[in-house]
Amino acid sequence: MDFLETxxxxxxxxxxxxxxxxxxxxxxxxxxxxxxxGRALKxxxxxxxxxxxxxxxxxxxxxxxALAESGYGPSxxxxxxxxxxxxxxPKPCYICSGSMDxxxxxxxxxxxxxxxxxxxxxxxxxxxxxxxxxxxxxxKSRFKLRHGENIRYEVTREIGARIERLTGKTIDKIQPDxxxxxxxxxxxxxxxxxxxxxxxxxxxxxxxxxxxxSPWQDGxxxxxxxxxxxxxxxxTRGEGMKFHGAGREDADVRMTGSGxxxxxxxxxxxxxxxxxxxxxxxxxxEHEGRLQVLGLSKxxxxxxxxxxxxxEKAKKTYRAIIKLDREICEADLRxxxxxxxxxxxxxxxxxxxxxxxxxxxxxxxxxxxxxxMVSPDTIEAIFQCEGxxxxxxxxxxxxxxxRPSFSELAGSEAKCVELEVTDIEEGA
Numbered sequence: 001m002d003f004l005e006t007x008x009x010x011x012x013x014x015x016x017x018x019x020x021x022x023x024x025x026x027x028x029x030x031x032x033x034x035x036x037x038g039r040a041l042k043x044x045x046x047x048x049x050x051x052x053x054x055x056x057x058x059x060x061x062x063x064x065x066a067l068a069e070s071g072y073g074p075s076x077x078x079x080x081x082x083x084x085x086x087x088x089x090p091k092p093c094y095i096c097s098g099s100m101d102x103x104x105x106x107x108x109x110x111x112x113x114x115x116x117x118x119x120x121x122x123x124x125x126x127x128x129x130x131x132x133x134x135x136x137x138x139x140k141s142r143f144k145l146r147h148g149e150n151i152r153y154e155v156t157r158e159i160g161a162r163i164e165r166l167t168g169k170t171i172d173k174i175q176p177d178x179x180x181x182x183x184x185x186x187x188x189x190x191x192x193x194x195x196x197x198x199x200x201x202x203x204x205x206x207x208x209x210x211x212x213x214s215p216w217q218d219g220x221x222x223x224x225x226x227x228x229x230x231x232x233x234x235x236t237r238g239e240g241m242k243f244h245g246a247g248r249e250d251a252d253v254r255m256t257g258s259g260x261x262x263x264x265x266x267x268x269x270x271x272x273x274x275x276x277x278x279x280x281x282x283x284x285x286e287h288e289g290r291l292q293v294l295g296l297s298k299x300x301x302x303x304x305x306x307x308x309x310x311x312e313k314a315k316k317t318y319r320a321i322i323k324l325d326r327e328i329c330e331a332d333l334r335x336x337x338x339x340x341x342x343x344x345x346x347x348x349x350x351x352x353x354x355x356x357x358x359x360x361x362x363x364x365x366x367x368x369x370x371x372x373m374v375s376p377d378t379i380e381a382i383f384q385c386e387g388x389x390x391x392x393x394x395x396x397x398x399x400x401x402x403r404p405s406f407s408e409l410a411g412s413e414a415k416c417v418e419l420e421v422t423d424i425e426e427g428a
Contacts, residue, residue: 015090017038018042018071019100023154025148042070046075046078048063049078060082069090108162113191114191124180124182126155126159132151175300197304202292206290212224227287232279242265242267245307247387254419257421259424261310280296313387316423318419319419320420321379324378329376340383347401348360348398349401364386369383381406387424396414
């Protein structure tokens with residue numbers, strides 16, 4: 001069956017709007033949109049009907065009538081030439097029921113839904129009833145059409161182009177600020193405001209500050225998450241936040257050195273542009289001597305996975321004060337250091353974190369240990385190790401769940417009485 005015959009049969013059997021007809025041949029002559037292509041095909045078929053009238057008057061009439069029912073007005077003149085007096089009422093499009101003629105209206109409503117939301121990039125998606133797609137699939141199968149595209153692609157493309165013109169926003173399908181979902185056939189718009197991300201490092205100069213807020217915490221601003229995240233949440237007018245750290249330290253552990261990297265994710269922000277230098281300066285002034293924020297800046301979604309991976313792989317250095325249940329001498333320390341250097345530590349999930357972490361054995365490396373006498377039963381230890389090694393349990397052994405441990409190798413019950421993270425660097 002040739003191309004013109006195929007188009008004639010489609011139009012005769014199915015009333016299609018210009019867009020839905022042209023979409024069946026979307027990949028042919030991409031210089032025209034589907035609507036323009038469908039209109040041109042109807043014009044060609046109308047010319048064909050007029051030529052056909054010389055040899056097949058009935059066929060010409062049926063074709064012109066089908067074109068009129070599909071909304072092609074000029075075919076009424078063709079019917080008049082055939083001397084047929086009848087009223088032709090356009091039929092709803094078999095596929096979209098007229099939705100494709102309302103895309104400008106849908107785009108205007110979608111654009112208005114952005115009022116009050118700061119964004120520079122937008123993605124457009126659509127919801128199409130299953131029966132609409134099934135009708136299109138039926139048509140393609142019936143006539144063995146191989147050059148069409150899905151109605152979703154045309155809807156999102158056409159509405160997106162109109163939104164760009166109406167709002168000046170840029171369409172970004174990869175990492176948009178806002179995603180608009182338009183429902184067909186009604187044109188209702190769902191606004192999904194994508195998170196905004198901020199990254200930086202923090203230094204915790206005193207113990208007693210937890211990294212994240214606990215459900216049982218009272219008050220505001222008691223955790224690093226709240227101290228840094230609350231000003232960002234307020235400035236962006238977001239609905240919530242998530243804190244992502246490169247690992248974590250206990251509330252009673254200090255974090256010094258160059259600081260611990262973090263990412264804060266603000267959920268459904270109404271604003272995305274904030275003065276980060278001012279926020280950082282204010283946090284540091286209000287928490288001077290307690291907490292310091294460094295390098296606060298905008299980030300993207302990828303920064304979350306990066307900071308998590310970094311936290312697992314980064315090499316960390318700790319300073320610990322260890323209390324023993326017996327006295328020890330300098331010679332004992334010199335014997336201990338080689339046993340701890342480049343040691344493989346088998347660490348079953350510590351008892352104190354079993355409620356939030358799976359019970360399994362992790363294998364970690366302790367690269368180096370430098371030990372120094374403070375008093376006969378007190379030692380200062382510098383541990384350099386792989387990320388994810390629990391230092392308190394490395395010291396006390398956690399009732400044999402960590403092996404080898406400092407306590408086991410020293411032949412003495414050992415307790416960590418003070419702990420500080422002094423450096424976090426790229427892993428070996």
